[in-house]
Amino acid sequence: MPTYKCPTVGDCERANNGEIFVRSPGEDLKCPECATLLVPQIATKKTESNPKLIIAAIAVAVVVIGVAGGGLYYKKTHSGSVETTAAVAPEPTSTPTVAPAAANVPSQATSGGISPSDADISAQRKESDAKLKQGDASGAESASNQVAAKEMVKVAIAQMSQGKLDDAEKELNNAAARDPKQSLVYYNLAVLRLKQGRTNDAFKELEASFLNGFTYFDEMQKDPDLDAIRNDPRFTALIKKYRTTT
Structure with missing residues (x-):
């Protein structure tokens, strides 16, 4: 055995x-x-x-x-910042199926930034477990990295709300290393740059988010952290360019 x-x-x-x-x-x-x-x-x-x-x-x-x-x-490191989602309830002992991609699952509304939804993270975690059981080690590792990156984004948003901008920046940089194609990493980096007073850098991060498949335009319209640049011609140009092509 x-x-x-x-x-x-x-x-x-x-x-x-x-x-x-x-x-x-x-x-x-x-x-x-x-x-x-x-x-x-x-x-x-x-x-x-x-x-x-x-x-x-x-x-x-x-x-x-x-x-x-x-x-x-x-x-270990973030139990005091956000609710941990590492523990998963035991799954039924049925034949494992790979969860469908959840890239367009609506994100959770926050007071600033855009956070990956719990449903999105849960679906991707199940996908990783399913791939592992099927012997797809590479696929399981990739899905696991995507889950970790989204968890880091949630932590960074909580840190920004507490004014811990340096900690949030480290968290988002680590998230980008785990999943370089995660659009919400770059979006929340743009929010962080605005909080740091680095408007030009914020526009660069915002465009990087759009280039990596950002789809949360409705949620973005409700994000108060972007109010400072909504009337900037650069912001209007970015929205016009990328929202019509997604």
């Missing part, structure tokens, strides 16, 4: 105790204590092994740790 361990040492009592979990194929692979995905344990018996199986197991283990690490990062 395959064996697993919880990777969240320091945050989970069962991980601290080094508890071993035995799971049959198809059983839930989340830790019963903290709901983090369990990490498969590679047998150390000195028997003739299949190199291909070992390579595949290592690849899956790397992705599992990456998925768990993204959630643990927020649990």
Whole structure:
């Protein structure tokens, strides 16, 4: 039987105790204590092994740790800023299906900036889990990075609302490194630049957001942080150029 361990040492009592979990194929692979995905344990018996199986197991283990690490990062460093969404309720033991792309799911309204919706993040997290179960390590890692980037955007918006602009800038830069194509990263960087009094840089970030597929124009019209530039000819020109082509 395959064996697993919880990777969240320091945050989970069962991980601290080094508890071993035995799971049959198809059983839930989340830790019963903290709901983090369990990490498969590679047998150390000195028997003739299949190199291909070992390579595949290592690849899956790397992705599992990456998925768990993204959630643990927020649990450790941002528990006081926004509500963590790292723990996911156990899913039904039915045949996994890949969730459809949720790029156009309406975002959550905030007092400033535009935040990814919880539904969008949840759908993408399920997509990552499904790809992992199907053995698509590369696809699972990509979806996991997109989830982490959107979580970082939510944290950055909360930090901006508290006046922690330096912290928000670091968070958004980290989000851009995780998912360079995430339009909401650049949109909220534009909001941050306006708060910093860097209007020219704000327009550059705003255009970068539009170039990466920004679709939240209705939400943008309600964002009070853009009021300072709504009458600027550059803003009007950008909206005219990109809203008609999306």
